[in-house]
Every structure is written in structure tokens, then in C-alpha cells.
Amino acid sequence: MEYDFKNAPDRSHTDSVKWDVKPGELPMWIADMDFKTAPEIIKAMKEKVSLGAFGYEWPQADYFNAVADWYEIEHGYRPQTNWMIFTTGVVPAISSIVRRVSHIGDNVLVQEPVYNIFYNSILNNGRHVLSSNLVFDGEHYSIDWTDLEEKLADPLTTLMIFCNPHNPIGKVWTKAEVQKIAQLCQKHHVVLLLDEIHGDLVRKGQGYTPAFSIEAKSNVISLVSPSKTFNVAALHAAYEEGHDWLKKLKQQLNENFDYVSQFIQENVPEVKVVSGDATYLMWINVQKVTDNSADFAAFLRKETGLIISAGSVYRGNGQDFIRINLACPLAMVKDGMKRLVEGIRKYSK
Incomplete structure (x- = not known):
């Protein structure tokens, strides 16, 4: 099928956050x-709209199987469907998990610079942001493993939010890096929460490593979504086509x-x-x-x-x-x- 990547739909005056701008911007x-x-996706939505009924619904086995199929085809790893929980979005899930697995006054570890909404989910829930900053050498970013482990060992650190792949720097972490972070979190009894919303958008080189594919995953929570992949942030879409x-x-x-x-x-x-x-x-x-x-x-x-x-x-x-x-x-x-x-x-x- 041919796809149109040359023309942008006009979203002015449509309640679009992005396009709520002045003329010429x-x-x-x-x-x-x-x-x-x-x-x-548009075809499936039209079929749904043509039904004309929008009552209560909840995803069934076919939905979770579609997610598993997607990750097996795109990333070479198949998650078990009994690992999955449906949520209304990655950011609401982050805030809920912060409240559930940490306590007021605890440290939530991040790696700055990082997606700014993480800070909202942490601070708005009465937790402290603790950063193990990524090291920039003028060309690339890397992890300061010594600093990371010291901060994970802090008794007040109960949760780490890990951006995989990383936003905003676009770094694709290796399987060894993801595995090592998970092992360090396990060692220091820290829950590892991964935002993997950009996992499908690795443009070249090695693919990303889904958190469910690593060995040390007993304390790992992975958040995934088709919203970035297909630009359906305002919808809850399927993975099949x-x-x-x-x-x-x-x-x-x-x-x-x-x-x-x-x-x-x-x-x-x-x-x-x-x-x-x-x-x-x-x-x-x-x-x-x-x-x-x-x-x-x-x-x-x-x-x-x-x-x-x-x-x-x-x-x-x-x-x-x-x-x-x-x-x-x-x-x-x-x-x-x-x-x-x-x-x-x-x-x-």
C-alpha cells in the first residue's frame, strides 16, 4: 500500500495542542x-463509528494477543499476556505507579536530561526527584554507573524511572545496559519503571530491548503504547495492521x-x-x-x-x-x- 508522508492534514482550529498557534508560526x-x-487504523475506526454505539467496553484476549504478536514481529520477543494490564495512558500509569510503589518523601531516581513530565508525576505526588545525570562527552551520553549505584543504594530511593529508548536524546540502550540497570535495581530493592513509548521508533541500528525480554525482571514494570508509533494519543488503538x-x-x-x-x-x-x-x-x-x-x-x-x-x-x-x-x-x-x-x-x- 502507498502511504502519504508528503502532505500534512490541516489541524488548525481542531483543539490540537500542537497547532494552537498564531498565523505563520x-x-x-x-x-x-x-x-x-x-x-x-482509520478503516477500523470507520467501521467502529458506523456501528453507532459507544457503550462500556474492555479489551479482551484478542487485544492482548495482538500486543504480544506486535512485539514478537517487531522486536523478536513475545511477552506473556498474563503480564499485561490495560491502562488509559503511559503518563497516568506513571503517576499511579509512583503512588503505589513509593511513599511520600521517597526518592524517585531519573537520569537527566529526561522527559519533563516525569518530574510532574514525582513532585505532584510528594516524592523527591533524585537524578543520576547522564554523562555527556561532547559527542555522546553514557551512564555513570558508580553514581547510579550509589543513588540506588540510598535507603530513600524506592523507584527508578528509566526512559527506554531515551527522550529527548534518542539513545537506544543496549540489552546489556538494560540488564545491568535492572540487576542494580534488584540488588538495592528498587522498583524499575520503564517508559518504552518510543520503542517502535528506532530508525536505524540495533533495536530497542523490551524490559520483559531481560533476565532480571521480577522488579520491572514496562509501559508501552501505540500512541507515539501511530500518532493516536487521543485514542486507544489496536496493534494488528x-x-x-x-x-x-x-x-x-x-x-x-x-x-x-x-x-x-x-x-x-x-x-x-x-x-x-x-x-x-x-x-x-x-x-x-x-x-x-x-x-x-x-x-x-x-x-x-x-x-x-x-x-x-x-x-x-x-x-x-x-x-x-x-x-x-x-x-x-x-x-x-x-x-x-x-x-x-x-x-x-
């Missing part, structure tokens, strides 16, 4: 794709990433792409332009209409970075890059 921030979702669409999507994302990487290298060499091989979110080092990514992001929007995410919201060394969403038609990507160059030149003056 270009939003490339929130993790929301500007592609129509898979036609197979999306394999071919996902393959074509990743081809388009790689084309977008390759274009931006080359464009930045040729036109604004003072900034540097640091992103890994996962997600559709590019992590860009703007340290030579600014040490205040929030100020720079506000300037970009005001001067060029380009809306991106300031890396500072992810903490860690995020003040030196911006995050740009490249899940949109290439024409929109090119427009965004022109605006970025214009903004950098104006800001540098």
Missing part, C-alpha cells in the same frame, strides 16, 4: 506527528533526519546534532549560540515563528540543547530549518 515541539495515521506503515514511516523519518543533519552541518556548523537512533525528536547542541535554551526558544518563536522545545525543561545539561520534532513532511522540515538559521543569525547579533 510553525510548531515543531510537542511529540505529535504531522502525518495522517495508518489507513488501516500497522507493520508496513511503520516501516515506511521510519524511512521518511530517516530522510528527514539526514536532511537536517546535513543542512545544519553546512549552514550552521556552530550547532551540532547529538540525537541517537530512536524517536522522531532531534536533540541539538546550541552551546556555542547560547547557554540559555529557554531564552533562545522564546526568541526563535518571536522572531521566526518556529516553535521548538527548550532543552532546559528536561534538566541535566539541557540548557545547552533544543529539541525539534521532525515527524512532519519534508517540506515542513525545510521550512523549519530556514527559520532556525534565520533565528540563530539574528540571535547571534
Whole structure:
């Protein structure tokens, strides 16, 4: 089947969070794709709508088998269906798990810079954020294993939230790394909670390691969802028909990433792409332009209409970075890059 990755649906005036913008602005921030979702999903939804009844429902065995089939086909590991619990979303699940497995005043360990909503789920529930910051060497991020174990050994640390693959840096953790973190958590009686919502969006290289596939998983909770994969955050969708669409999507994302990487290298060499091989979110080092990514992001929007995410919201060394969403038609990507160059030149003056 042919899929359209060249045209973006017009979502202005539709209650879209991403597209609630002023005329002429270009939003490339929130993790929301500007592609129509898979036609197979749209077809299934039309069939459901045509029934004309929307009473109480609950997923049955066919749903959980579809999830298991998806992970076996896409990732080479089949989870047991009796491991699965249906929830209304990854973020509500994180907040519920924080309340259930930790206590008020406990430490919840994260690895900054990391997805900013983690902080809301921790702090809003009366827990403390404890970070074992990822180490950045100017090229890549890595784990400080000594620091991580020291903080896991803290008696007040009862839960660790691990982003796998990582948002915003796009890093795909190896199976050995996932296994080692799980073993350290097990050793120190810490529950390991993994946000694996970007697991299907590994664009190249090794695939991601689902938490259920490792050996030390007795204290592991994995959260997965099709919402990022198929851009159905406002829905609860099925897993059965999306394999071919996902393959074509990743081809388009790689084309977008390759274009931006080359464009930045040729036109604004003072900034540097640091992103890994996962997600559709590019992590860009703007340290030579600014040490205040929030100020720079506000300037970009005001001067060029380009809306991106300031890396500072992810903490860690995020003040030196911006995050740009490249899940949109290439024409929109090119427009965004022109605006970025214009903004950098104006800001540098």
C-alpha cells in the first residue's frame, strides 16, 4: 500500500495542542506527528463509528494477543499476556505507579536530561526527584554507573524511572545496559519503571530491548503504547495492521533526519546534532549560540515563528540543547530549518 508522508492534514482550529498557534508560526515541539495515521487504523475506526454505539467496553484476549504478536514481529520477543494490564495512558500509569510503589518523601531516581513530565508525576505526588545525570562527552551520553549505584543504594530511593529508548536524546540502550540497570535495581530493592513509548521508533541500528525480554525482571514494570508509533494519543488503538506503515514511516523519518543533519552541518556548523537512533525528536547542541535554551526558544518563536522545545525543561545539561520534532513532511522540515538559521543569525547579533 502507498502511504502519504508528503502532505500534512490541516489541524488548525481542531483543539490540537500542537497547532494552537498564531498565523505563520510553525510548531515543531510537542511529540505529535504531522502525518495522517495508518489507513488501516482509520478503516477500523470507520467501521467502529458506523456501528453507532459507544457503550462500556474492555479489551479482551484478542487485544492482548495482538500486543504480544506486535512485539514478537517487531522486536523478536513475545511477552506473556498474563503480564499485561490495560491502562488509559503511559503518563497516568506513571503517576499511579509512583503512588503505589513509593511513599511520600521517597526518592524517585531519573537520569537527566529526561522527559519533563516525569518530574510532574514525582513532585505532584510528594516524592523527591533524585537524578543520576547522564554523562555527556561532547559527542555522546553514557551512564555513570558508580553514581547510579550509589543513588540506588540510598535507603530513600524506592523507584527508578528509566526512559527506554531515551527522550529527548534518542539513545537506544543496549540489552546489556538494560540488564545491568535492572540487576542494580534488584540488588538495592528498587522498583524499575520503564517508559518504552518510543520503542517502535528506532530508525536505524540495533533495536530497542523490551524490559520483559531481560533476565532480571521480577522488579520491572514496562509501559508501552501505540500512541507515539501511530500518532493516536487521543485514542486507544489496536496493534494488528500497522507493520508496513511503520516501516515506511521510519524511512521518511530517516530522510528527514539526514536532511537536517546535513543542512545544519553546512549552514550552521556552530550547532551540532547529538540525537541517537530512536524517536522522531532531534536533540541539538546550541552551546556555542547560547547557554540559555529557554531564552533562545522564546526568541526563535518571536522572531521566526518556529516553535521548538527548550532543552532546559528536561534538566541535566539541557540548557545547552533544543529539541525539534521532525515527524512532519519534508517540506515542513525545510521550512523549519530556514527559520532556525534565520533565528540563530539574528540571535547571534
